[in-house]
Amino acid sequence: MPDKMTDEILREKLAAIQSGDMKAFEEVYQSLKTPIMTVAARMTGDRQAAEDILQEVFVRLYKNPPDPKLSKPRAYIFRMARNLAIDSIRSSEPSVNIDECEDVLVHKDADSAEKLDIEAALSALPDAERQTVVLHINGGLKFREIAQITAAPLGTVLWRYNRAVGRLRALLEIK
Amino acid sequence: MKNIFALMIAAAMLSASVCAAPAENEEAVVTFVSTSAEDEQEDIVYDEDIGHEEGSESEDPVDDERYDEPADNAVYPTSDDIEKYFDENGWPENVSFICSTGAAMSAFDPATQDKPDDTVTYFWDLGVVGSDNGAVAQIQNMLDLMYSSYRHEITVVNCTLNHEERFDLMNQVTSYIQKAEPNIIVEESFLIKNAEEIQVIVSVAGVDDADEQTVILNDLKKRVSSEYGDLVLIETEQYTADDVTIYGGVSETGVPETEIAELDRGGGEYGVATNYDGTESADDKAEGAVTEVTVPLTVGVAEAITAPEAPQNNIVLWVCVTGALAAALAAAVIIYRKKHVPVYSTENGEITDPAPSAKKQVENAVKNSEITPDDDVFEKITRKIGK
Secondary structure, eight states, rough: OOOOOOOOHHHHHHHHHTTTTTTHEEEEHHHHHHHHHHHHHHHSSHHHHHHHHHHOOOOHHHOOOOOTSSSSSHHHHHHHHHHHHHHHHSSSSSSSOOTOOGGGOOOOTTHHHHHHHEEEEEEHHHHHHHHHHHHHIIIIIOOHHHHHTOOOHHHHHHHHHHHHHHHHHHHTTTT | HHHHHHHHHHHHHHHSSSSSSTTEEEEEEEOOOOOOHHHHHHHHHOOHHHHHOSSSSSSSOOOOGGSSSOOOGGOOHHHHHHHHHHHHHOTTTTEEEEEEEEEEEEOOOOTTTTTOOOEEEEEEEEEETTOOOOHHHHHHHHHHHHHTTTTEEEEEESSSSHHHHHHHHHHHHHHHHHHHHTTEEEEEEEEETTTSSEEEEEOOOOOHHHHHHHHHHHHHHHHHHHHHHEEEEEEEEEOOOOOOOOOOOGGGGOOOOOEEGSSSSSSSEEEEEEEOOSSSSSOSSSSSSEEEEEEEOOOOOOOOOOOOOOOHHHHHHHHHHHHHHHHHHHHHHHHTTTTEEEEEOTOOOHHHHHHOOOOHHHHHHHHHTTTOOOHHHHHHHHHHHHO
């Protein structure tokens, strides 16, 4: 798995993308494809919708790259993905439910039973809590950035996160 | 534990000081006043930083009324809660430590005739690397949001290492000490709560001679100081082993130090008394004449040692038991508040981390179960953008 791309490097890559650098574009994709896919899949509960969101995010990034001087480019990209996921949820019911088709979200190279447990536990969370958890853990965003993206007070974000982790702990029976 | 801290905070309001003396390099006092809910919202939204995504929904579709929102009005501010949060979520880049130093209520001000308004102010020491106002502002926001019922006054202390660097330094020093001197045992290492320094408690093993122990410890302190500077405090724990030899010393009288067990108790034991003649002689005005005389000591019979009578009054026993329990409770609280970090080491001095917390396990489980897209997604994207 590639290392997390810092905001500074991301800014450089976005500047390169603005001048049509496909190599930089692919590097950004390789770095962000899994976090964005995970966040989108866990928000929508639909792998196909998540892949569509992933494609849309990168098409927009290439065609309308944000200002390279943006101070929080990673948060900007995840804000875009999150908003697309919300649009997707609103526009249609999930075509494939995680509970009905458990294997769609499972890695080929990982412990399937554990992953199913985690996906089931995550899907049992309230939407706002699940969103906070995946944006922080999978998206790598700071709580302050999540507060900005979700337009919620920082204290509420912190509270949601701690409560969600507590619920997950109980659901996963981690002592 | 919350109740204990609430009691301690109440005590702190009286004493106005929980932590030790402030560091020498204390600088400015920055006062932050908690804001209203609307203000908090304004404070944390920096849209110009993130930028707007046009044509997308920004409203959260989730019905938040289904969940109970946090009621933090009843929460007493403690540095432990802040530290715990940072330990679990990562410390801010330029923050070294944060320590609650007490609290106070507003009082009548005779100069301005201001009446007390029941405002409780909590005082904090915040160790910051460099002059990072962003880190201070971040803590300000956290305190204001997490404990919005109170006013917070922060004293900034300049530091050179952030919290993560201090932790790394502690591990390095612990490993260094264990390798540097085989007779030194590291009992405990921890980050000092209200200052930048780290503390290492050591003891000397395998050396009976107290002077030799002192030499080893002093040598260790010099080596650690030259290697790591003044940020590392080496302390010792005094302990008594079963076979410790107790020495009696009368060296000023000219008698060499002798083990008490070897004193001749059979009789005929002599001591040496020193008489000092302070009068000045005509020949030597500077020094007094010293003469020694030998005085026979009286040999006596020791009284039989009997066990003391059991206390008649049980109140004494209860006082002792209660005192011991209170001391144990206080020790537990102090250890918790000082945030001792357990360090485990192998025989070759390598440091091993303690088992991850349940929260960390949950986070790792969610992190390690990421979902990867199919391999052809990038091709689809390149087709869409016409490349």
